[in-house]
Amino acid sequence: MSLAALALFAVALMLVPLGLMLRQGLLVDGLPSLAPLQGALGNRSVARALWNSLDSAAVSATLSLGLGAGLALVVGLTNLRGKAVFTFLILIPMMIPPHVTAIAWTQALGPSSPLLGAVGLAPPLGSPHPLYGRGGVIALLAVQHMPLVFLVVLAALRALPREMAEAARVSGAGTARLLAKIILPLLVPSLLAAYALAFVSALGNFGIPALLGIPGRYTTLPVLIWQRLSSFGPSMLADVAVMSALMALIAIALVLVQTWLSARSRAALIGPPQPPMRLDLGRARPLAEAGIGLMVLVILGLPMAALVGTALVPTYGVTLTLETLTLANFEQVLFRQSVTARAFVNSTLAAGVAALALAGLGALLARATSGPPGPGRGIGRVVSTLAETTYAIPGIVISIAFILTFLRPLPLVGVSVYNTLTLIVLAYLCAFFAVALKPVSAACLQLDPALDEAARVAGAGWSLRMRRIFLPLVAPAAAAGGMLVFLTAYNEITVSALLWSSGTETIGTVIYNYENGGYTVLAAAMSTVTVVATVVLMALLDLLGRRMPPGVVPWRL
Known part of the structure; x- marks a missing residue:
């Protein structure tokens, strides 16, 4: 029954939407053809947007790799003090919505910055904003995704056996040669x-x-898709389907190439993982700690201080002083604006339903993939691969796929979910399944199979073993996965940007619309509230992670 539910979920919310989108973008008269892609690439706007997307992604990912890997090496291999605090702070930018990051940095460095204005360092009024354009996009993308690199490399460092490194150190290899x-x-x-x-x-x-x-x-291409979908032209849906198919193919191709390169470069290691190395920094330790502290202050403290500063002034551009300080913006977004109250309710409800559903489905899938060889494990691995694939596909592409799938009423029942919160929840289930799966899969690796085998020998069926053995053991990890889904979905905008309508606004879309409409102080106030809520949820998840095996909560490795 559970396998049938997983298979139905994968077909209905992964295969069918993506298949319809690819069919819309890659078929001509019912036959596969590259003509739609060629036509799209022949359009100057699409070609330029594609180049900008590849350019910004490649350069920002390179910067993220350098900064994130460097931080991971220092935190993971040395005797740095305060590692847990540094790790938690480094990962906060990853959980802050990207549009909030953009708003915070825009307000931190712009001519109307209340923070810089208070200390007399604001650029002259009327001067161009230093972050508008290619450089600003690349810089903030690097800041946003650096924690992802840090997390992956830190986990890899903790999993490396120490024999080779210890042998090199005994042979006289210095730190640089060892690295x-x-x-x-x-x-x-x-x-x-x-x-x-x-x-x-x-x-x-x-x-x-x-x-x-x-x-x-x-x-960039996601922005062009959003602009084209807002144009309501006669060929709008076909155009965005072709561009979305192009983005999906690029993402899938990149994942396949990365998998192939990883397989070719993988080194076979002997021996289990051991406690991480502790290279002595010596006199450089205070400098390393001060450097990381300064970096956290710049990438986290400066924009957040500017965001709060903007939220505390009556109008954007007013210098923040004791006389101009006001809480009216917070009162406005929390108690007076019906759209913001509705957005908080919608985001909490959509993220909460997705988190609960994916926590349960993640446990079922982890059980299938970790079970004995057979059809169940095969189905589980297929669904797991689909989950990883949909997570790699950009969220705006997922949105287009769900628009194409659910634009008409559902067959058989005749009910329409288009322009409803249900559609956003369904898109979350597709986009964030892999997020819920990773913690519970990590917990499954820690389980002793002897427990399940003993219960089977005693005559317990699959259902009884699930209720009495498996689910109680993985419940904390499943809860952690659900909380990660909630954190990811609560503030997102990429998926819901094309799916929301009047009455189904989410936090991300309301903040973006405030900023785009010129209500900067209200956008700052609402962004501040969401950042505080995000940090509180991360702290609660951190407390929960202390009772679970390493690797279940990502930053508690």
């Missing part, structure tokens, strides 16, 4: 995976390129 000859070659598969993850995430990012790229005339 160059032993550690970095062993990390090549993880570095490739981290780069691919940062690239795909940047490729599908909507919030940062929309807020910084449009004013700087640097349009």
